[in-house]
Amino acid sequence: MVHEALARGWSMRYGPGMAERFERHKQPWTTDEVQKLHTLARKGMALKAIAKALTRSEESVKVRAKADGLKIAKKY
Template identity: 75%
Template structure:
């Protein structure tokens, strides 16, 4: 069963954006970043695309 996040359509603050950039630089996968930031995978994908960040694909 998927974990459900209670936050819906919350704006990104600068601290979360910095964390996202840091996690992506470290090569963390989408699922791990999602748990760390308590945001949905879709939300992280959208923000990463907007900021032109590459998220590592876990194998």
């Protein structure tokens, strides 16, 4: 039963759809990802949308953007 739930994207701790969100936890940023982050931020895309496009957490995107001196739109 637990295996079936996990196979459907459930995480025992976080609920539906959250298991895949942490697969890339603490993975280094690739050059392509950084370029895409810069492009999407320049276009004024919101944090949530950028995170989804990069399959990264919002926190990860926020930290990387700050390190690169980027401003992320506040709109959702």
